[in-house]
Amino acid sequence: MRNSTDTTMVAQNNKLKFFKIIAQILLYIICIFVAVMVLFPLLSLLLASTHSSTExxxxxxxxxxxxxxxxxxNLMKELGKQDLSIIRSFFNSCIISFASTSLCIYFSSLTAYACHAYNFKGKAFFEKFILFLIIIPGQLGAVGFYALIVDMNLLDTYIPFIVPAICSASTVFFIRQYLRANFSTEFIDAARMDGASExxxxxxxxxxxxxxxxxxxxLFGIISSWNSFMGPMMFLTEPQLYTLPQILYFLTSMQSIDYGAVYMGVLITILPMLLVYFFLSKTIMAGVSNGGLK
Amino acid sequence: MKTKGIKRYRNPSQRLDKWGYVFIAPFVLVFLVFSLYPMIYSIVLSFTNQNLTSSGAFENFIAIDNYRYIFSQRQFWQSFLNTVIIFAMNFIPQIVSALFFAVLFTNKRIRLRGKGFFQFVYFLPNILTATSVAALFLFLFGYIQTVDGIPRGGPFYQLLLWMGMSDKMRLFNEVWPTRIIIAFVQFWMWFGNSMIVYISGIKGISDEVFEAAEMDGASARVVFFHITLPILKPIMLYSLITSLIGGLQMFDIPFLMGSVKFKDGSGISGTLTITAYIYNFMKVNEDYSIASSASVILFLVSLSLSILMYFLFFKPKDYSKKVMKKVRKYAKLD
Known part of the structure; x- marks a missing residue:
C-alpha cells in the first residue's frame, strides 16, 4: 500500500520534472526567436554594408x-553629386545634439533648483503648470512655430532645434524629483553661511x-535629438546643413540606388547610438523605468 | 561683505526667494516665445485663409471654413483611420509580448539564464534612429529590379517568396502589406520599451505580496491574473494613452516607407498618417491655415486623451490592500 503510493508519487514527480524541462526549453526557444528577430536586421545591415550593390x-x-x-x-560620390557630405552631416548632427542637450540639462536643472531652493510666490502654480506642460501634446504649435521661425528669419539655422530645448518640462520634472529625494536644502544654507552667491x-x-x-x-536628450527627423525636414533646406536622418531620406528617395552605399549610410547613422547603448544600456533602461511612472 | 552675508542669513527666505524668479526666467521666456506664442498663432491661423507671409490675420478671417473643408476631405478621415489602424496593429502585439517577457524576466520561480542579455537585446531597437530603421526595413522587404528578370529582394522578401508569396508582389505598392510592415517596425522598435516599463512596475510590487500569495497557496495563474495584472493596470493604461498620443504623431517611419495609394483611382493614400497629412499641407501645398486647422483637431483629440489620463493616474490609490483581499479570496477558491 505504502509502496504503491510512493511509486505513483515518484512517477508524478518525474512527470512534473519532465514538464518543467519542456516548459523551460520552450521559453528559451521563444526568447531566442525574439532576440533573433531583433538582431537579424542589424546583422544583415552589418553584412550588407560590406557587399557591393551588385552582390x-x-x-x-x-x-x-x-x-x-x-x-x-560610392556613398561619398553619390552624395557629392548633390553637394551633400555624410561627414559634414555627421558633425551637423553632433552639433545639434550637443548644443540642445547641454542647454536642456543646464536650464532644466536651473528651473528645478529654483523650485527646490526658493519659496517664491506662485511656486505651487508653477510646479502644477510644469506637470500640465508634460501632459499637453506638443503638436498644436507646429505650424505657428514654423511661422515664427520664418518671421524671425531663422530658416536654415540650428536655432529652432537648440534654443527651445531650454524649455523642457519633463526634464525639469525629472530633475525636480531627483533633487527632492537627494539634495537637502541644508547644503544651500551651509554654502550661504560661507558667503557663496546664489x-x-x-x-x-x-x-x-x-x-x-x-x-x-x-543621454535621453542626445538620443532624441540625434534621431529627430521632422524638425530638420521642416527647417533645413541647405544641403550643407543637413543632418544624418535627412541624408538617409535623400538616399532612399533616389532614382537609381546604390544599395551598398545606402546600407553604409544607415550604418553610420546608427553606429554612434549603438556604441552609446553598448556602454550605457543600464543607465538608459533605468531612466526608462524611472520615467515610466512617476 | 561680511555683514551682508550675516544679514542674508538672518533673514534668508524673503531676501533670497526673488532669486527663484531669476532662475526660472529662461524657462518661462523660452516657453512664452517658442511654445505659447506658436500655439496661439496656430489657433488664430486656423480661422483664417491667410498665407504665412502676409500680415493682418483678422482681415482674412473666415470662421470655420477651414474645418468644414477638412471634414469634407476624404483623405483627412482616411489619414486618421490609417493612423489608428497602424497603431492598433502594433500596439496589441506590443503590449502582449511586453507583458509576457516582463513576467518571464521577473518571476523568481522561472530560472532562465541570460535574462539581462535578453533585456539588453529587446530594448536595443528603441534607441535607433527611426529614419535609418525605416530605410533598413525598406530594403529588407524591398524588391530589387535586376537585369536578368529573376525576382530578387531583401532577405525578408526572399523569405516571403520561399513561404509561397507570388513573385509579382511588390510589398511597398500595396496598402495592407505596407501597413503591416510599418506596424511591425513600430512593434520592433517599441516592445522593449514597454517591457522595461512593465518590469519596473512588477518590481515595484512588494515581495511580501507575492510571498503571502504563495503561502496562501495561490497558483501561478492566480498570481498573474489577480496580483500582477491588477497592479499593472494603471501602468498599462498609462502606456496605452501615452503610446496613443505618440502614435497619433507617428511620422518618420510611414513617411519614409512612402505613401501608398489605393488602387481605386481616387488618389487617396492608405498609409498617410495624420501628421504626414499636416506636414504635406505645410511643406507641399504651403497652405498653413489648413495645416493649422488640422493640427488643432489633432490637438483636441490628443488633449482629450491626456485629460483622461490625468484623471486616471494622478489619483493615488492603495492597490495592495485591495489586491491582497482578492488574493485571499481566490486562493481559498482554488
Whole structure:
C-alpha cells in the first residue's frame, strides 16, 4: 500500500520534472526567436554594408564581403553629386545634439533648483503648470512655430532645434524629483553661511551633486535629438546643413540606388547610438523605468 | 561683505526667494516665445485663409471654413483611420509580448539564464534612429529590379517568396502589406520599451505580496491574473494613452516607407498618417491655415486623451490592500 503510493508519487514527480524541462526549453526557444528577430536586421545591415550593390542584388548572404571601403567611396560620390557630405552631416548632427542637450540639462536643472531652493510666490502654480506642460501634446504649435521661425528669419539655422530645448518640462520634472529625494536644502544654507552667491551655489554645489540625474537626461536628450527627423525636414533646406536622418531620406528617395552605399549610410547613422547603448544600456533602461511612472 | 552675508542669513527666505524668479526666467521666456506664442498663432491661423507671409490675420478671417473643408476631405478621415489602424496593429502585439517577457524576466520561480542579455537585446531597437530603421526595413522587404528578370529582394522578401508569396508582389505598392510592415517596425522598435516599463512596475510590487500569495497557496495563474495584472493596470493604461498620443504623431517611419495609394483611382493614400497629412499641407501645398486647422483637431483629440489620463493616474490609490483581499479570496477558491 505504502509502496504503491510512493511509486505513483515518484512517477508524478518525474512527470512534473519532465514538464518543467519542456516548459523551460520552450521559453528559451521563444526568447531566442525574439532576440533573433531583433538582431537579424542589424546583422544583415552589418553584412550588407560590406557587399557591393551588385552582390546585394544577387540575394542575401551570410558571408562578409570586401566592398566596405568601396561602399564608403560610392556613398561619398553619390552624395557629392548633390553637394551633400555624410561627414559634414555627421558633425551637423553632433552639433545639434550637443548644443540642445547641454542647454536642456543646464536650464532644466536651473528651473528645478529654483523650485527646490526658493519659496517664491506662485511656486505651487508653477510646479502644477510644469506637470500640465508634460501632459499637453506638443503638436498644436507646429505650424505657428514654423511661422515664427520664418518671421524671425531663422530658416536654415540650428536655432529652432537648440534654443527651445531650454524649455523642457519633463526634464525639469525629472530633475525636480531627483533633487527632492537627494539634495537637502541644508547644503544651500551651509554654502550661504560661507558667503557663496546664489549662482555659485547652483553651479558648484548643486550641479555636481545631481550628476547621475543629469547623465540620464543628457543621454535621453542626445538620443532624441540625434534621431529627430521632422524638425530638420521642416527647417533645413541647405544641403550643407543637413543632418544624418535627412541624408538617409535623400538616399532612399533616389532614382537609381546604390544599395551598398545606402546600407553604409544607415550604418553610420546608427553606429554612434549603438556604441552609446553598448556602454550605457543600464543607465538608459533605468531612466526608462524611472520615467515610466512617476 | 561680511555683514551682508550675516544679514542674508538672518533673514534668508524673503531676501533670497526673488532669486527663484531669476532662475526660472529662461524657462518661462523660452516657453512664452517658442511654445505659447506658436500655439496661439496656430489657433488664430486656423480661422483664417491667410498665407504665412502676409500680415493682418483678422482681415482674412473666415470662421470655420477651414474645418468644414477638412471634414469634407476624404483623405483627412482616411489619414486618421490609417493612423489608428497602424497603431492598433502594433500596439496589441506590443503590449502582449511586453507583458509576457516582463513576467518571464521577473518571476523568481522561472530560472532562465541570460535574462539581462535578453533585456539588453529587446530594448536595443528603441534607441535607433527611426529614419535609418525605416530605410533598413525598406530594403529588407524591398524588391530589387535586376537585369536578368529573376525576382530578387531583401532577405525578408526572399523569405516571403520561399513561404509561397507570388513573385509579382511588390510589398511597398500595396496598402495592407505596407501597413503591416510599418506596424511591425513600430512593434520592433517599441516592445522593449514597454517591457522595461512593465518590469519596473512588477518590481515595484512588494515581495511580501507575492510571498503571502504563495503561502496562501495561490497558483501561478492566480498570481498573474489577480496580483500582477491588477497592479499593472494603471501602468498599462498609462502606456496605452501615452503610446496613443505618440502614435497619433507617428511620422518618420510611414513617411519614409512612402505613401501608398489605393488602387481605386481616387488618389487617396492608405498609409498617410495624420501628421504626414499636416506636414504635406505645410511643406507641399504651403497652405498653413489648413495645416493649422488640422493640427488643432489633432490637438483636441490628443488633449482629450491626456485629460483622461490625468484623471486616471494622478489619483493615488492603495492597490495592495485591495489586491491582497482578492488574493485571499481566490486562493481559498482554488
Amino acid at each position: 546585394i542584388m544577387q540575394g542575401f548572404s551570410f558571408t562578409i564581403g570586401n566592398s566596405f571601403f568601396d561602399n564608403w567611396n 549662482f555659485r551655489i547652483f553651479n558648484t554645489i548643486c550641479l555636481p551633486y545631481i550628476k547621475p540625474a543629469l547623465a540620464t537626461m543628457a
